[in-house]
Amino acid sequence: MVEEAAAFKITHVKESRVKQLDPENIVFGSLFTDHMLVADCIDGVWQTPEILPYGDIAYNPALASLHYGQSIFEGMKAFRNVDNEVVMFRPEENFKRFNISAERMCMAQVPEEIFMGGLKEILKLDSAWVPDGEDNSLYLRPFMFASDVYLGVRPSFNYRFMIIMSPAGKYYSTPPKVKIETEYIRAATGGVGYAKCAGNYAASLYPAKLAQEQGYTQLLWTDAQTHTKFEESGTMNVFFVQNGKLLTPKTSTTILKGITRDSLINIARDSGYEVSEQDVYVKDIVEGIKDGSVTEVFGAGTAVVVSPFSGVGFEGDDIPLPAITEKSISSVLKQKLDGIRKGKLEDTHGWVYKV
Amino acid sequence: MVEEAAAFKITHVKESRVKQLDPENIVFGSLFTDHMLVADCIDGVWQTPEILPYGDIAYNPALASLHYGQSIFEGMKAFRNVDNEVVMFRPEENFKRFNISAERMCMAQVPEEIFMGGLKEILKLDSAWVPDGEDNSLYLRPFMFASDVYLGVRPSFNYRFMIIMSPAGKYYSTPPKVKIETEYIRAATGGVGYAKCAGNYAASLYPAKLAQEQGYTQLLWTDAQTHTKFEESGTMNVFFVQNGKLLTPKTSTTILKGITRDSLINIARDSGYEVSEQDVYVKDIVEGIKDGSVTEVFGAGTAVVVSPFSGVGFEGDDIPLPAITEKSISSVLKQKLDGIRKGKLEDTHGWVYKV
Structure with missing residues (x-):
């Protein structure tokens, strides 16, 4: 062009x-x-x-x-x-x-x-x-x-x-605790979930407020049809680390195709991590956090960059996640993304755009 | 109060x-x-x-x-x-x-x-x-x-x-031909369909445009989950006349609770018509129009009041409806509603509010 x-x-x-x-x-x-x-x-x-x-x-x-x-x-x-x-x-x-x-x-x-x-x-x-x-x-x-x-x-x-x-400046001061939402929806097939349109944000405020009244920072949205699969978290895409492997919901008409999401997938693969874009089931993640196989859940978006969660709420139970360290995958990825953005690391993908 | x-x-x-x-x-x-x-x-x-x-x-x-x-x-x-x-x-x-x-x-x-x-x-x-x-x-x-x-x-x-x-003034100059929409949605359970919010209207424009390019005036929305049940038409509620009986989808979190809708239900019952608020299936209506048992399909809303359709489009087929006469139920109801509004008929429900 x-x-x-x-x-x-x-x-x-x-x-x-x-x-x-x-x-x-x-x-x-x-x-x-x-x-x-x-x-x-x-x-x-x-x-x-x-x-x-x-x-x-x-x-x-x-x-x-x-x-x-x-x-x-x-x-x-x-x-x-x-x-x-x-x-x-x-x-x-x-x-x-x-x-x-x-x-x-x-x-x-x-x-x-x-x-x-x-x-x-x-x-x-x-x-x-x-x-x-x-x-x-x-x-x-x-x-x-x-x-x-x-x-x-x-x-x-x-x-x-x-x-x-x-x-x-920085978005969240403390790691958010997120509620798995199984009643309200952010998007549904045939709708406008993949568009960054005003109405999607207005519609999300009420369920987010209910979650906040229950002590959560944000929501983990699930699919409108079955409420068994993860979609996004608040206004971010979401990643899970299970057995050292990164999982993230594959994009669709109900999920915003995040640029931070895509960048993190690339950086993770460049760094030798296995990444799978797939259906991620609530059941598997909840069980995985409990049995210790799921070690990280984090949001990814322009505003937050990478935002590791302190725990998830599901059907009234709070399930804490291990504390994040400098060696956590989310920390490594955030540091690499920041490094590329700020010119400290080589920009192998040609992502940085000088004004 | x-x-x-x-x-x-x-x-x-x-x-x-x-x-x-x-x-x-x-x-x-x-x-x-x-x-x-x-x-x-x-x-x-x-x-x-x-x-x-x-x-x-x-x-x-x-x-x-x-x-x-x-x-x-x-x-x-x-x-x-x-x-x-x-x-x-x-x-x-x-x-x-x-x-x-x-x-x-x-x-x-x-x-x-x-x-x-x-x-x-x-x-x-x-x-x-x-x-x-x-x-x-x-x-x-x-x-x-x-x-x-x-x-x-x-x-x-x-x-x-x-x-x-x-x-x-008058809304539609000719009776609209409406397309039964089975891909895009206006609303889904857990969302904001029952709220008269800006985003619902913006989201409906694209599927409406596609229908217009195919020669239809408006859409007949179906449920997001199965696309087998009617919800609304365009920005109106929708009524069907089958074997002389009025059918209209029962309201829910995905359907706007129309005031014209409620008024027409009341007027119809006052006038001795049978009215059922129920699940109305696409299959039943399409078959009913073809076998002659469904004689009228019309939208109801503040802007249009009562708007009888000339036909419906389903899966590429155009299925015409009989022409509306003064004796059609939609004509009778519209005339009665107008009569009450304008003070020509007795306002038995106390609906008219003098300024």
């Missing part, structure tokens, strides 16, 4: 707010960088993307996405590597997935020069916002929503694509 | 735009009345609702509902009755369902004085917008969305409730 430079109309901030960023004390998702990108697709024609000072935008109350949820997003990160360069990690994969989500939600396809070109352009402008520090990054949020002013139920004719950015 | 008058802060328009309304030529969902209602719930505390001139509102790009879809709505109508009074139809039922949706989506409960009181207040102000005419009404759109400025996945702390209103 030829990557053409799109003409971006840029309006710079008068004064940067970057002094508001304290790398020692980052609260996720509430402080935003100086600029934002806005690109409108009007009746199928993409207009010149604008980069302008971050701030409020006025919308008609009949904005279609507020009523019918045609809204998708991606979550990505930019890092400062050992040479103090700003890098992204496999951004083309997010770009591809974004357009897969768009197709399922009947939305416009975003051109590469707007998505990828926009990320590069805005990251260059706000590069001072990419924080230093072990677990720190700049979280990138490309998103798109239906922008018709119309109350009929139909795909919008107009869409707005935006990129906003927010400094991020 | 004691209905207290909430203090509404009202800002009137300088000049009404009601002359833009042409009752002979109404396009649904794109023209809005002079005023809108806005009420904010801040950290669980409802602020004084404001009624102000309809217009754009500024939002932060990190508005939670745009990213994670915490957004619900209701669809209601106000009519001009034979005595030229403005009436609503069973609005308390919409109010109850709104808060049921809110609970499932982890959103704030809206107080009766804001929802019901707000509808009355804004309808009084904009009563000139309630059009005359057989199929005309003023469509009322109460809706609520997460208004936190935050990118973390969690229930919002703040919500905005709004009411906007738009004149409505």
